[in-house]
Amino acid sequence: MSVFFLPAPPSVTVTVAIHRTTTTCSSIQTLQQPLSQPQPSLPSSSSSSNSLLTSPKTSPVLSSGCSLNCPHFESCSGCTHEDNLHRPAVLQEAATFFKKLGVSDFSFDTCRLYGWRCRAKLAIRGTSTDPLIGLYEEGTHNVVDIPDCKAHHPSINAAVELLRKGIKILNIEPYDEDEQTGYLRYVQMAVTTYNTSLPASERYRSGRVQVSLVWNSRSETSASFEKLNNLATFLWRNGGPNSKVHLIHSVWANFQTSTNNVIFGNRWRHILGERDFWEHVGGIDVYLPPSSFGQANTRAFDSLLQKLHKYVPIGSSVTDLYAGAGVIGLSLASTRKCRKEVSVRCVEINKESKLAFEKTTERLPSSLDSSISWHHADTSIEPLSWLVGSDILVVDPPRKGLDPSLIGALRDIKSAERKAMTLENPTFNVKDEKRPWILRAREESIRIPSRTPQEEDRSLPQTLIYISCGWESFKENCMALLSSKAWHLSKAHGFNFFPGTQSIEILAVFKRGPGTSVKKKKPGKKKNKKNSLERWS
Numbered sequence: 001m002s003v004f005f006l007p008a009p010p011s012v013t014v015t016v017a018i019h020r021t022t023t024t025c026s027s028i029q030t031l032q033q034p035l036s037q038p039q040p041s042l043p044s045s046s047s048s049s050n051s052l053l054t055s056p057k058t059s060p061v062l063s064s065g066c067s068l069n070c071p072h073f074e075s076c077s078g079c080t081h082e083d084n085l086h087r088p089a090v091l092q093e094a095a096t097f098f099k100k101l102g103v104s105d106f107s108f109d110t111c112r113l114y115g116w117r118c119r120a121k122l123a124i125r126g127t128s129t130d131p132l133i134g135l136y137e138e139g140t141h142n143v144v145d146i147p148d149c150k151a152h153h154p155s156i157n158a159a160v161e162l163l164r165k166g167i168k169i170l171n172i173e174p175y176d177e178d179e180q181t182g183y184l185r186y187v188q189m190a191v192t193t194y195n196t197s198l199p200a201s202e203r204y205r206s207g208r209v210q211v212s213l214v215w216n217s218r219s220e221t222s223a224s225f226e227k228l229n230n231l232a233t234f235l236w237r238n239g240g241p242n243s244k245v246h247l248i249h250s251v252w253a254n255f256q257t258s259t260n261n262v263i264f265g266n267r268w269r270h271i272l273g274e275r276d277f278w279e280h281v282g283g284i285d286v287y288l289p290p291s292s293f294g295q296a297n298t299r300a301f302d303s304l305l306q307k308l309h310k311y312v313p314i315g316s317s318v319t320d321l322y323a324g325a326g327v328i329g330l331s332l333a334s335t336r337k338c339r340k341e342v343s344v345r346c347v348e349i350n351k352e353s354k355l356a357f358e359k360t361t362e363r364l365p366s367s368l369d370s371s372i373s374w375h376h377a378d379t380s381i382e383p384l385s386w387l388v389g390s391d392i393l394v395v396d397p398p399r400k401g402l403d404p405s406l407i408g409a410l411r412d413i414k415s416a417e418r419k420a421m422t423l424e425n426p427t428f429n430v431k432d433e434k435r436p437w438i439l440r441a442r443e444e445s446i447r448i449p450s451r452t453p454q455e456e457d458r459s460l461p462q463t464l465i466y467i468s469c470g471w472e473s474f475k476e477n478c479m480a481l482l483s484s485k486a487w488h489l490s491k492a493h494g495f496n497f498f499p500g501t502q503s504i505e506i507l508a509v510f511k512r513g514p515g516t517s518v519k520k521k522k523p524g525k526k527k528n529k530k531n532s533l534e535r536w537s
């Protein structure tokens with residue numbers, strides 16, 4: 001553990017109560033029938049979300065048991081519906097959508113319904129005597145305090161209470177947007193549930209929080225740093241390893257003076273506690289610095305990865321676009337290790353994720369003999385160049401969906417493949433690359449070559465696995481792909497990543513070719529309605 005020694009703040013002792021929520025209401029549903037009638041959900045005898053997913057045959061309870069019952073529901077913008085947390089409103093639409101496209105066994109994993117959020121960014125406003133720590137009220141910049149949030153992992157709520165006490169005792173002025181005064185702007189709380197010294201069944205509820213304080217100053221040389229330092233030390237003394245409950249994993253600072261709505265500035269500083277933050281998902285240890293993207297619902301993400309593994313045959317070569325720290329690609333590399341010629345290529349625009357990728361690879365099994373690489377690059381520029389030589393393409397874009405240039409490349413994949421096979425020097429030939437933006441991306445990339453020599457492979461992916469957090473953009477992208485007849489939909493699964501909201505996470509598997517779901521028109525039949533796929537061509 002690395003501990004930074006700093007001047008001691010006023011000594012104060014605070015006891016924090018942690019309420020551990022273990023209520024769950026979970027199951028995997030296969031949605032072959034309309035959902036207009038309330039469906040019973042299946043509870044689990046265990047508080048671990050993993051075990052919930054493997055025992056869908058436990059006795060049913062009424063869906064009314066899946067209500068939010070949150071005191072902040074009316075005022076907070078975080079959740080949009082209170083009832084039937086196990087079946088978001090969009091689920092019926094999703095089931096119908098996939099059925100029309102030939103996937104009648106669309107399944108939905110309800111995952112953990114309460115205490116699921118392991119990563120939260122909260123605004124801090126108000127005054128030092130009455131700080132507000134929470135989310136904005138819908139359509140305003142008024143912060144709503146949410147101390148009893150039902151979505152937060154209980155450790156986040158406990159850490160928020162500790163922070164509130166620290167702000168009051170140490171007289172820390174929250175940021176004032178109008179006056180641009182005050183210090184504490186936001187806090188990011190990220191929970192790690194990976195503690196191998198505890199039995200597996202206790203790890204989730206004993207999660208520890210990496211606290212990142214967003215401070216209104218340029219750097220640690222600013223005069224106000226002492227205040228920040230005192231607050232960090234307060235959190236560590238009262239929530240660290242020597243306190244009653246070891247709640248705080250570490251404390252970081254982020255420096256941000258901009259007047260816009262961007263939460264984080266570019267400058268990060270580790271202050272106290274363990275520098276390294278690890279989580280275990282998809283069968284691997286994943287390193288997550290506070291600046292890198294991390295999934296908010298760790299357990300649901302783990303369920304999705306377990307499902308994803310089933311669609312990637314042993315020995316596949318994988319390209320992982322919109323890769324973040326490469327968790328998906330590395331998880332596949334680790335579990336698909338049986339053949340030597342596996343390769344995994346991850347592409348990500350945020351360079352902060354590079355360190356996370358590097359660290360994560362250090363904990364992969366040493367027996368792994370794959371060629372693994374991470375590239376700091378924009379997927380939208382020459383997307384085809386990243387696909388050459390891959391059997392499987394995994395995409396996990398932000399909510400707005402795939403970049404138009406990538407959609408274009410996937411729609412035209414057949415002709416691109418023909419060119420790649422016949423031309424001596426295809427434009428996306430990896431070896432003879434001259435374009436400066438691609439070469440730059442290569443310079444900033446990390447490569448861990450396989451010990452087994454690999455042959456040049458010019459084939460393009462036969463399988464596309466689309467992971468989506470944006471239902472509307474997914475529908476658009478899906479129809480654009482299907483209308484090209486270059487792809488057909490083979491499987492689809494939903495995951496309850498954000499219970500209490502309208503969002504669901506989709507894992508959709510596309511295969512090359514038109515498939516059987518696109519019916520040919522009978523000759524001579526009058527065409528009065530446009531084929532739903534044609535609208536997207």
Ligand SMILES: C[S@@+](CC[C@H](N)C(=O)[O-])C[C@H]1O[C@@H](n2cnc3c(N)ncnc32)[C@H](O)[C@@H]1O
Binds near residue numbers: 295322327349398469
């Ligand atoms: C939904 S996250 C998925 C991250 C990763 N797959 C994971 O699960 O940890 C989307 C990621 O896409 C990245 N991104 C957004 N636009 C991009 C682009 N044009 N090219 C490459 N990466 C991009 C974001 O920085 C973010 O890390």
